[in-house]
Amino acid sequence: MKILIADDSRVMRQIVIRTLRQAGHGGHDIVEAENGRQALEMVTSEAPDLVLSDWNMPEMNGIDCLQALRAAGSDVAFGFVTSEGSEEMRQRASSAGAAFLIAKPFTPEAFDDALRSIA
Amino acid sequence: MNVLTFFDPSSADLETPDPEDVRMLTEDVWLALLGEDEVLLPRLVPPGSPFDAAGVWSATVTVTGGWQGVVTVELDEDVARQLTGTMLDIPGTETVADGDVADAVGELVNMVGGNVKSLMPGPSTLSLPAVAAGRAAFPSDVTEACRLDLAWRGAPVRVSVHIPQ
Numbered sequence: 001m002k003i004l005i006a007d008d009s010r011v012m013r014q015i016v017i018r019t020l021r022q023a024g025h026g027g028h029d030i031v032e033a034e035n036g037r038q039a040l041e042m043v044t045s046e047a048p049d050l051v052l053s054d055w056n057m058p059e060m061n062g063i064d065c066l067q068a069l070r071a072a073g074s075d076v077a078f079g080f081v082t083s084e085g086s087e088e089m090r091q092r093a094s095s096a097g098a099a100f101l102i103a104k105p106f107t108p109e110a111f112d113d114a115l116r117s118i119a
Numbered sequence: 120m121n122v123l124t125f126f127d128p129s130s131a132d133l134e135t136p137d138p139e140d141v142r143m144l145t146e147d148v149w150l151a152l153l154g155e156d157e158v159l160l161p162r163l164v165p166p167g168s169p170f171d172a173a174g175v176w177s178a179t180v181t182v183t184g185g186w187q188g189v190v191t192v193e194l195d196e197d198v199a200r201q202l203t204g205t206m207l208d209i210p211g212t213e214t215v216a217d218g219d220v221a222d223a224v225g226e227l228v229n230m231v232g233g234n235v236k237s238l239m240p241g242p243s244t245l246s247l248p249a250v251a252a253g254r255a256a257f258p259s260d261v262t263e264a265c266r267l268d269l270a271w272r273g274a275p276v277r278v279s280v281h282i283p284q
Contacts, residue, residue: 008247009222009223009225009226009229010219010222011203011206011207011219011222011223011226012226014206014207014208015152015206018208056229056233056245056246056247057247058247082233083229083230083231083232083233083234083245084233084236084237084245085233085234085237086236086237086241088241088242089237104148104151104229104230104233105147105148105150105151105152105230106151107151
């Protein structure tokens with residue numbers, strides 16, 4: 001599986017990659033984007049199977065990226081990894097077509113459960 | 120860092136977050152980032168005291184909407200560099216670049232601020248983090264609603280929440 005990780009924080013992208021490995025999902029191809037706009041472009045150029053995206057990013061945030069993807073007809077699996085895990089945010093994510101929302105701080109088990117849910 | 124706010128106090132709930140909730144969520148974030156043995160201990164500091172580390176990194180996020188507030192994290196310089204090294208899996212702190220420290224401290228306040236936002240009335244919006252080398256200075260139109268003075272390996276860490284006056 002190819003996974004696109006979108007986060008403006010390089011540190012957080014590294015932590016997500018490490019946590020995927022700890023969750024037993026270290027064998028996937030990983031590509032990285034620094035914001036939602038870049039992620040939007042890379043869904044076309046890289047054809048990932050899954051997008052793991054931060055919510056709050058410069059240039060284009062995660063929810064706008066997801067809505068643009070769905071408006072363009074993309075059905076790529078999309079999950080949020082965000083510090084905002086309230087019910088309101090989860091409902092917004094789900095309504096826009098996200099498969100899951102992993103709240104920070106997270107555990108490897110949260111990633112394992114999320115990836116299994118889309119398998 | 121001079122913290123700038125653009126609050127409209129007339130339109131927001133002025134509820135104050137429970138300090139115990141802020142302490143618990145800060146500990147959860149800290150343990151998740153640094154490891155389960157890396158405990159934050161309470162630290163007695165007189166009210167009104169500025170953050171007293173010799174070298175400081177500070178970071179803020181602002182929440183606007185149904186609830187308005189500024190969440191700030193201030194860290195001793197060595198704490199900030201060790202946090203960054205751990206988050207990036209870099210041994211030691213000598214090779215940690217300032218840009219990476221800014222990135223790591225920004226992510227820390229983003230996580231604490233996002234969790235504070237989730238405790239409070241919404242809907243509201245979380246800003247991107249603002250990070251600086253130096254302690255935070257707050258404008259006169261906000262008041263301190265909650266402050267945690269903590270220590271990690273003997274070095275100071277502060278988390279504070281300010282709301283409109």
